[in-house]
Amino acid sequence: MDNIFAVILLATLRMATPLILTTTGAVFSVRAGVSEIGCEGMMIAGAFFGVLGSYLSGNAWVGVLAGVFFGMLFALLHGVLHVIFKVNQTISGMSVNLLAAAIAPLLIKLIWHTNSLTGNVASISSLEQSFLKEIPLIGGFLSQLNLFFYLAILFAVSGWFYIFKTKSGLRMRTVGENPLAASTLGINVIAYKLTGTAICGVLSGLGGVYLSLGQLSQYVDGMTAGRGYMAMVINTFGHYNPIGAIVGSLFFGFFDALQIIFQSSNIPSQFLMMLPYLVTLLVVVFGLKNTRQPAGVGKHHDA
């Protein structure tokens, strides 16, 4: 791996992994008509409770399950507040973000007695010793990617198949476009909205778990670094389509990866770290002209 292109490609794919997972989740949420602003909190929940699960059980896979479960729990908080208790979706999404961001440091202090980072726990092992290495030519490259990357692609593709090729997916899109019409057709609007939000939580939680247990073996405060918000932009950028989510995540992952590559240069690190956000902002301002959110996002079928 002394080839610079291979290094950039590898870093891009690694940085894109959590974005693909979270954005695919966000696609489900928005297609079912619920805003995806809580993704950041769901990622934090996934990242933190993943580490906590792994710490308590000593098994990284239990951690993954815990992260996914709590990601879903926080998503359902957002979903239930918005869908059943009719809260403004931005406020309910933000309350999930605030709650997750507040609970993690509190529990870190209570359990590890440290400030803002946990101890090391069992993490997901790399694939470097797996069968992938035996594949000729590209085997060495493929085995350096995390298992989560393959999972992300799998989930995105199957998510695309579900949303656009199945009857149930069509119903979910109907709920997102026009909940009243969907309700008239006898579709259980609330169930679809909550399912979409829950799937968003599962995948965002998995995206968070990748950051804490896939890339590292601990949780550090602020490690999600606004990726949940970036997923919102990628979601729009990719026209609320999981395949678009892959493409968009690779684009943003590339800018995330650039900062690693330029780390040894003279450019102040703050500007490198700022780059992904700046690019995202420019895309929001100039690049999202022709995209349209599903018409029913934030609407209730009985109001």
Added chain:
Amino acid sequence: MGTQFNKLKSNPMIRKTGFSCFALFLSLLCGAVIIGYSGYSPINIYKVIFVDTLSSKSGIMLALSQATPLMFTGMAFAIAYKVKIINLGEEGQLHCGAMAAAIVGAYIPNLPHLPHVFMALVAGAVAGGMIGLLTGVLKIHFGASEIITSLLLNSIIVYITSYLCNGPLKPLDSSSPQTPFINESARLTRLVPKTQLTTAILIAIAIAVLLHLLMSKLTLGYEMKAVGLNLNAANVHGISIARIYLFTMILSSAIAGLCGSTLVLGVNGRYVEDISLNYGFAGISVAALASYEPLAVPITAIIFGILKAGAFTVDRTTNIPVELVSVVQAFVVVFIAAPKLTEFILGIFNNIPGMKQKTGGC
């Protein structure tokens, strides 16, 4: 007796107050679960937080000085919410204002006290307001969601100010990222010696009154309310939505910027990287608890100030960390945002046998 009670309940002010109190109670209850989990008695801890803080002069001063930044960010969020704008960019606006005030405070020499303070405060408000202007222009002319742009601008601004205080503005003799100390002439006057309670709190209360007058007496305030209540109706009546949006964004973010100035001029005396202890997002809780009424924000800010001041004591004497406050604050947003949820919980209470009491349409 019963009719009087019902009359009281139909008064919207009292309803809102009662509702806020109940939401706060539920949030403190959630905090109590965490305290209980950590192995302490919630009643004792809350007694330390509220009673002990309020029974000493230094405790009250600490609570008030902790409340001051929350008043600013709370009002900034509340006034934008009146127009149904959700200003999530306060954190960035605060940093931007703080940096501007730190530069004006430190690099303009030989100025009398009042003009210097005034200039530094205005610099912060203008710097914050510019961010609001940018967010507003991006929304109006490019259709970019202000929620996403302000969250992204938060990160961008914090990286820029972090660069400034790590590089060009860092004094040679300092090892941590910060700007030089501001001149003595730019410091806010302390109301009580040896505390962090400065004239900032008076500025905050003055702004609360001004915002209240704006909303209740001026045409502009009426138009803002109209846009917030019904965009289409306001448009039909010839109110320029773009003008109101832009004005509100600038006003809201100028207040957030002012919060940054007062932190530099009154508390830290310089810009430091972690100058905002999450004040921007805490403003959401403060505003929500005040039902987005600017005049009520100072009161709810003081409630959170007491909570914070008490939590410092608890943090020192027990294992319960000060982060407990942020959790309670987050729960406040949940419970306030969901009147139907709170009604639902009240409904459970009403349905408990023995407590069954018809309380009318709540």
